[in-house]
Each structure stands twice: as structure tokens, then as C-alpha cells.
Amino acid sequence: MICNLKEYDCWFQRRACAPLARLLSSVGLLEQGLILENAAMELRALLTKNFAVLSLAAEGKDAGTLIGTIAGLNARLGLELPSTKAEGFVIKVSGARIIIAGQDEAGALYGIYRFLSLLALDKIDEGIEIIDAPATPFRSLTHWDNISGDVVRGYAGKSLFYKDGRVDYDEQRVIDYARLLASVGINRLAIGGIFGTGPGQLLITEAMLPDVARLAALFRPFGVKLLLNVKFSAPYTLGKLATADPLDAAVAAWWKERADLIYRYIPDLAGFVVKADSELEPGPFNYGRNHAEGANVLAVALAPHGGEVVWRCFVYNCVQDWRDRSIDRARAAYDIFKPLDGAFAGNVLLQVKFGPYDFQVLEPVSPLFGALSKTRYTLELQVTQEYTGQQIDLCYLPYNWERILGFDTRYGLRSTLRELLVDGEIAGVGAIPNVGLDHNWTGHPLAQANLYGYGRLCWDPCLSAELIAREWSALTFVDARVADTVSGLLLRSYPAYEKYNAPFGVCFMVTPAWHYGPNIEGYEFSLWGTYHRADRFAIGIDRTATGTGYVTQYAPENAALFGDPATCPEQLILFFHRLRYDYVMKNGQTLLQNIYDTHFEGYDEVKQMLELWKGLKDWIDEPTYSQVLARFECQLANAREWRDQINTYFWRKTGVADAKGRKIYE
Numbered sequence: 001m002i003c004n005l006k007e008y009d010c011w012f013q014r015r016a017c018a019p020l021a022r023l024l025s026s027v028g029l030l031e032q033g034l035i036l037e038n039a040a041m042e043l044r045a046l047l048t049k050n051f052a053v054l055s056l057a058a059e060g061k062d063a064g065t066l067i068g069t070i071a072g073l074n075a076r077l078g079l080e081l082p083s084t085k086a087e088g089f090v091i092k093v094s095g096a097r098i099i100i101a102g103q104d105e106a107g108a109l110y111g112i113y114r115f116l117s118l119l120a121l122d123k124i125d126e127g128i129e130i131i132d133a134p135a136t137p138f139r140s141l142t143h144w145d146n147i148s149g150d151v152v153r154g155y156a157g158k159s160l161f162y163k164d165g166r167v168d169y170d171e172q173r174v175i176d177y178a179r180l181l182a183s184v185g186i187n188r189l190a191i192g193g194i195f196g197t198g199p200g201q202l203l204i205t206e207a208m209l210p211d212v213a214r215l216a217a218l219f220r221p222f223g224v225k226l227l228l229n230v231k232f233s234a235p236y237t238l239g240k241l242a243t244a245d246p247l248d249a250a251v252a253a254w255w256k257e258r259a260d261l262i263y264r265y266i267p268d269l270a271g272f273v274v275k276a277d278s279e280l281e282p283g284p285f286n287y288g289r290n291h292a293e294g295a296n297v298l299a300v301a302l303a304p305h306g307g308e309v310v311w312r313c314f315v316y317n318c319v320q321d322w323r324d325r326s327i328d329r330a331r332a333a334y335d336i337f338k339p340l341d342g343a344f345a346g347n348v349l350l351q352v353k354f355g356p357y358d359f360q361v362l363e364p365v366s367p368l369f370g371a372l373s374k375t376r377y378t379l380e381l382q383v384t385q386e387y388t389g390q391q392i393d394l395c396y397l398p399y400n401w402e403r404i405l406g407f408d409t410r411y412g413l414r415s416t417l418r419e420l421l422v423d424g425e426i427a428g429v430g431a432i433p434n435v436g437l438d439h440n441w442t443g444h445p446l447a448q449a450n451l452y453g454y455g456r457l458c459w460d461p462c463l464s465a466e467l468i469a470r471e472w473s474a475l476t477f478v479d480a481r482v483a484d485t486v487s488g489l490l491l492r493s494y495p496a497y498e499k500y501n502a503p504f505g506v507c508f509m510v511t512p513a514w515h516y517g518p519n520i521e522g523y524e525f526s527l528w529g530t531y532h533r534a535d536r537f538a539i540g541i542d543r544t545a546t547g548t549g550y551v552t553q554y555a556p557e558n559a560a561l562f563g564d565p566a567t568c569p570e571q572l573i574l575f576f577h578r579l580r581y582d583y584v585m586k587n588g589q590t591l592l593q594n595i596y597d598t599h600f601e602g603y604d605e606v607k608q609m610l611e612l613w614k615g616l617k618d619w620i621d622e623p624t625y626s627q628v629l630a631r632f633e634c635q636l637a638n639a640r641e642w643r644d645q646i647n648t649y650f651w652r653k654t655g656v657a658d659a660k661g662r663k664i665y666e
Contacts, residue, residue: 003479004621007440010180010448011117011475018051018119023098025053028063031072035105038221039112040067042179043100046116065098067108073101087187087223088133091115093124103133106187106223110134113183120475132460136421138349138378138428139458140188140310141181142229142273147193147200153384155391156436156443161191165199167211174218177435182222184455188430189219190273190310192229195281201231201238204262213265225270227310228262232276232283232294245287246297255301263305271307271347272298277315291315291336292343299345308347310378310430313337313368314358320529328541328548329529330356330575334367338553342374350377351430354404356550357530359387361400361498362505364562364572367553369417369426370409376427379404379417383454384434389497390516391434391443393635394609398453398465399494405461410555418461429458444631445624448476449490466491482619489609496609498571500602500642503595505575506532506540509646517638518645532574536653538581539591540574551576581654589659595650596658599643606632606639 006013018024024047029040043065047053061077070081070090081090084103089111092099100115102108114132118124144152145159147166160177161169181189191212193200202208216226235241235254245251263269276294277283284294295311302309316332333356344350350372355363359382369379381401388395405418420426431454435441442448453468466487473487474480502509508530511519523530532539543550544563551563561567562576570585581592589597610632617625648665651657658664 002621003477003482003619005445005477005624007445007448007624008176010441011183011452011472012046012050012179013120013476013478014050014052015120015478016052018047018053019122020093020098020119020124021051021053023064023096024051026059026063027065027067028059028061029067030061030076031068033105034221035109035223036068036102039102039105039109042109043067043112043116050116051119065100067100067112068102069105069108070101070103073099082131084131085133086137087185088131089114091118091128091130093126093128095126107133109182109223110185117183117471117475121471134185134459135461136424136426136428136458138188138430139186139455140190140227140378140428140430141186141383141433141454142190142194142227142310142430143192144194144384144432145191146195147198147203151436152193152195153382153386153432154436155385156434156441156447157438158436160435160437161215167203167208167215169215171218173437174215177441178219178222178224180441180451181219181224181455184452185459186455187223187225188227188270189224190227190229190430191215194229194273194275195279200229201234204228204230204234204258205238206261209262209265216266216269220268225268226266227270227273230272230274230298232274232281234258243287244282246284246289246294247287252297252300255298259301259305259307263307267305269305269307271302271309273310273312273351274298275312275314278312279314279318283315290340290343292340295348296343296345299347303345303347308349309345310349310351311344312351312380313377314353314380317529319527321527322525322531326548327529328543328550330543330550331548331553332356334371334553337368337375338371340375341372344375346376348376349427350375351380352377353380357507360505360507361387361501362571362575363507364505364575365404365407365409365417367550367558369407370411370415370420370555371553373411378428378430379421379426381429381431381454383431383450385447385450386432387510387515388494389635389638391447392516392631393497393638394444394446394489394493394632395497396453396465396469396490396493397450398457398468399491401453401457402465405457408558410557421461429454440627445628446486446490448472477620479619482616485612485616489612492605492609496602496605496639498602499598499605500639500646502532503574503598503646504570504591505572507575508532518642520645520649533578534650534653536655538578540576540578542578543576547578581650581656592650592654592656593659596647596660596662596664599646600662603636603639603643606636610636 087107088103089107090101100111147162149158149163192203235244235251239254277285298309313333409415449472452472469487469490473483477483508523509520512522551559583591651664
């Protein structure tokens with residue numbers, strides 16, 4: 001049987017029938033509420049569409065399936081359903097009834113989607129009782145869409161929200177997007193451009209706020225609240241003040257008036273996202289102020305409305321002189337924000353990129369995690385594949401996110417990022433999404449796994465990348481043979497991508513600006529501070545205590561771990577150390593030989609993945625098969641370029657041949 005993937009439907013694929021159809025044929029909602037009523041509608045619609053259950057109109061307490069809040073169902077039916085955390089839910093199946101109850105309205109909606117996914121996975125059995133809740137209350141995506149309709153770092157078509165300088169969207173598509181987000185527990189969505197001061201800043205003016213309010217209304221029934229990307233410079237670019245100095249009383253008054261105006265249109269706005277003093281964007285440094293002073297003026301304006309300021313920590317010197325070896329870009333976030341720990345208002349969330357650089361394939365976890373003890377902050381990831389194949393190459397990101405979440409900061413007893421999220425020390429997770437107007441949402445159909453996996457890990461950081469891959473594949477492809485092959489491809493993809501990319505954490509050997517494909521010295525003499533300083537003897541930057549001192553930003557145990565080449569994780573060894581090519585690694589081979597070997601292996605593994613996909617030709621619909629095949633062929637060509645350019649570069653630098661005699665171009 002051929003698996004006919006409906007790419008637009010993502011992980012909501014059609015099934016032939018549903019177990020428990022008798023109980024599911026009548027759905028009762030005993031309470032009122034915007035999200036609750038939408039939850040009931042979603043259950044009926046998806047049961048009918050995906051499981052061929054002819055769901056009846058709303059029924060009362062005698063319905064086979066009951067939806068509501070835990071408190072409401074307990075009161076009306078005399079039940080004793082246990083309470084859980086905010087946005088959590090209880091699913092209970094007995095011979096006479098199915099109950100899906102939320103701690104609140106959003107929890108009921110999340111319970112509906114979890115029930116449907118378990119139903120599709122054939123994991124809803126008689127007597128089952130599930131109690132679940134999100135680990136963290138802030139689960140966000142930040143769109144980098146320009147109001148022109150272009151998407152910064154977008155690899156799946158134009159913007160879902162804008163066109164030709166105005167808010168312009170397909171309402172049904174936005175609703176379908178809201179469904180996808182809610183189905184994996186995303187509850188915040190930031191819109192508005194993050195760069196420059198063009199027309200996008202007008203989203204917070206009366207000219208465009210009615211359009212933004214209508215957009216917010218489409219997301220509201222799905223429990224998704226909007227955030228707005230705002231410009232730190234807005235008081236003078238929009239308000240025509242002479243300054244945006246955060247300590248100027250007129251600036252503070254302007255932000256208060258602006259917040260009051262915005263909340264009149266969008267009463268449940270979650271707040272603002274701000275990129276300041278970052279990559280030439282204006283910020284508090286322009287006025288000799290620090291970032292706490294910059295963030296707090298917005299926080300004061302938002303506080304009466306319950307809004308939060310998401311303040312991005314991606315701040316560094318981006319006009320660096322490559323000749324000056326005293327500057328280390330990796331140090332910047334810690335150097336700027338750690339001294340301000342405790343100076344930020346309570347409704348400020350610092351958003352910290354997972355690594356000190358910029359979403360590289362291999363880089364260490366930022367030393368800010370765990371080090372901030374008096375400030376609320378979030379973990380920032382990137383779902384869009386800027387440096388990881390741009391949705392041309394298959395690269396399953398949860399594989400790397402699982403490693404990031406497992407990093408032990410060594411601050412306290414429960415000190416992995418996973419534990420810090422579960423315990424509330426890290427207040428949430430934010431990321432840049434990978435969606436656009438392409439029919440399949442993500443350009444590469446298999447890149448949908450990254451969006452799904454991001455939501456699942458935000459909800460439960462303890463999930464494994466393997467479990468998520470198998471879950472997504474089974475939900476998306478239905479046929480077990482296809483799903484098993486696809487999940488295997490996902491799990492092989494990130495290790496393969498690591499091998500044919502920049503070696504051992506050296507970073508930024510990519511084509512400048514575009515960031516796809518190799519350009520080994522493309523950034524070597526640039527202003528961006530992303531150097532590897534390879535010569536004929538050695539490569540890497542000494543970031544030990546006697547080098548740039550970056551390792552000293554970590555807790556002492558990690559500083560010692562990373563500071564010694566003998567104990568430093570070898571995947572990251574060139575991030576922390578400058579090593580000779582004849583340095584002997586743990587497998588007994590030299591650093592140079594390992595560079596050769598991994599790049600030949602990475603290419604070979606992509607070739608094997610391509611063959612595995614070809615094996616599905618008779619098992620999957622032709623359009624999906626051909627689309628993915630074409631991308632695998634592009635990926636193989638990309639892996640070949642990485643292999644040959646990297647290996648040739650180091651052969652030319654060193655004059656040392658591959659010990660295995662494989663073809664390297666002179």
C-alpha cells in the first residue's frame with residue numbers, strides 16, 4: 001500500500017478508523033469558554049476528518065466523551081479528577097466514558113491534541129489515565145518575517161502574515177498554523193520584523209494595530225498569545241522624540257502611552273521582544289546605559305497590563321578587527337549580562353542563545369545558563385535551519401537539543417538545563433520557526449519533524465530525540481514500514497551533518513551571509529569575530545585561562561573540563577583549544593587524520609541515507625517521494641563540497657596526506 005502523505009496536514013494525517021468509536025461518536029461540553037468551545041470543535045472536526053468518526057453535535061453529560069476543566073467536571077459530575085499544573089490535563093478512559101479535562105481552558109485544548117495523537121499511535125486503551133502538564137509556562141516562537149513578505153532566514157517561502165508592506169494573510173492558513181502550534185503546546189508567538197526601522201515598526205501604531213488585533217483573534221482560541229517585536233529606537237523613529245535614552249522621562253512616558261494604546265487593541269498581548277545593541281541595532285549602549293536600564297523602561301510600561309519584555313542577549317562587537325586577538329566574541333553575552341544579574345525588573349525575560357556564538361552545528365552551551373541566579377531567563381534555539389542545511393539538507397535538530405538540555409552547568413544539585421527548566425530556574429524556551437507559505441509549511445517535508453520536536457521538548461524536556469522522531473514519523477506517515485525508515489533517517493542526519501561540516505567545533509566555515517555550503521576562510525578576515533586562524537601547523541583559538549579566558553566564565557568544574565585538551569569533549573575541542581594537526585586524539589589518530597576521516601564518513605552517510613530513501617519509492621506517494629529525493633540529491637552534492645573543500649584545504653596547508661590514500665584534490 002502506498003502512503004499518501006498530505007503534507008499540508010503535517011502530523012494530522014488520516015486514518016481508516018478509530019478504536020472506541022462508540023464513545024467518540026458523541027462529545028459533550030458542559031462549560032463555556034472561548035478555548036474550551038474551540039477544543040470541542042477541534043475534537044469533533046479531527047475525529048471526523050482523520051478517524052472517520054461521524055461525530056455528533058454537542059451533547060450533555062451523557063455523551064461518550066466529555067470535555068471541560070478539572071474543577072468544572074468534578075463539580076458537575078461528582079468526579080475526583082486530580083489537579084495538575086497550569087495548562088495541564090487529565091485523560092481518563094473507562095468502559096462507559098472518555099474524559100478529557102484541563103486544569104484550565106488551555107489545558108483542555110492540549111489534552112484534546114494529546115488524546116488525538118495517542119489515538120493515532122494506537123495508545124489509547126481501556127482504563128488508561130494520563131496526567132500531564134508543561135514543564136515551563138513560556139513556550140515561544142519568534143517570527144523573523146519582514147512586512148515586505150520576505151522571511152529573514154526563511155527557507156519555506158514567503159511570510160504567513162505579510163505581503164507588500166501590509167498585514168495580509170490567508171485566514172484559514174493562519175488558523176491551521178495556530179492548530180499546529182497548539183497541538184505541540186506552543187503558547188506564545190512573536191510577530192514583526194527584528195531588523196531595521198522600516199514599515200514593520202508601524203505594527204504598534206493605530207494604522208496597523210487593528211490588523212494585528214484581528215490576527216491575535218485568530219490565535220486566541222488556540223491558547224496562543226501574541227508578542228510584538230519592537231524597536232528600542234521607536235521613541236524617536238516613531239514618536240519623533242530627540243532620543244530613545246531609557247532614563248529620559250519623555251522616553252518612559254512614550255513607552256507607557258504606547259503600551260496603553262496597544263493593549264486597548266490586544267488586551268491579552270504577552271508583551272514585547274527586543275533586539276537591542278545587536279548587529280548594529282540601536283540600544284542602550286548608544287546612550288551610555290546598560291541593558292538592565294534599557295529593558296526596565298519597557299518593563300515598567302508593560303507591567304500594568306501583565307506583559308513581559310523578552311530581551312535578547314545576542315549582543316557582541318560585530319565590527320571587530322581580525323588583527324586584534326584580545327577580543328573574543330564568545331565572551332560577550334556573559335561579560336555584558338552576568339554583572340547585571342538581579343538588576344532586571346521581574347517581568348523581564350532575558351533570552352539566551354544556547355551557545356555563545358550563533359546557532360552553530362557544534363558549539364558549547366553558553367556559560368550564562370546556571371550563572372544567572374537573580375534574573376528570569378529563557379533558552380533560545382533555532383528551528384529554522386540557518387546553519388544546519390536550510391531545509392535542503394536533512395538535519396534533525398532535536399538530536400542536538402537533547403544534548404544541549406543534558407548539559408550540566410555544575411551550579412547546584414539539579415543543574416542540567418533539562419532540570420533547570422523543569423524546576424523553573426529557566427523560565428521557558430524561545431526559538432525562530434521554520435515555516436512559510438510553502439504548501440508543506442517547511443520547504444523540506446521532513447523538516448516538519450523539527451517544528452514538532454521543538455514543541456514536544458518545550459513541553460517535556462525529558463523526552464528523547466529518538467522517541468520524538470518515532471512519534472512524529474508514525475503520526476505523519478501512518479504506514480509502519482515508511483515511519484520506521486523515516487525515523488531512522490532523522491536520527492542519522494545530525495551526526496552525518498556534523499561530520500561533513502566545520503570540524504570539531506571550529507565554527508563558521510560557511511558561505512558568508514548565505515550560510516549554506518563551505519567557504520573555509522569566508523569569515524576569516526571579516527568584522528564578525530568568527531575566526532579559526534588556521535596555519536600550516538595548527539588551528540583553533542586558545543580560550544583557556546591563559547588564552548582569551550572564555551573557559552573561566554563556566555563553573556570551576558566545567559572550566560577545568562573544557563580547559564584541558566585531555567578532558568575537553570572532542571566534538572568541541574577546536575572551540576576551546578588551538579591544536580597542532582599532529583595532536584593525537586582518543587582514537588589514536590591525529591587531529592588532521594580525524595578531519596579527513598570524518599569528512600569522508602559524513603559524505604558516505606548521506607549517500608546511504610539517499611539510498612534508504614530510494615528504497616521507499618514504491619511505498620510513498622510520488623510527489624512526496626520526488627520532492628524529498630531531490631533534496632537528498634542536493635544534500636549529497638553539498639556534503640561532497642564540504643568533504644572535498646575541507647580536506648583539500650588542510651592538505652594544502654599541511655602537505656600531510658590522508659593515511660588511507662583516499663582521493664583529495666590538490
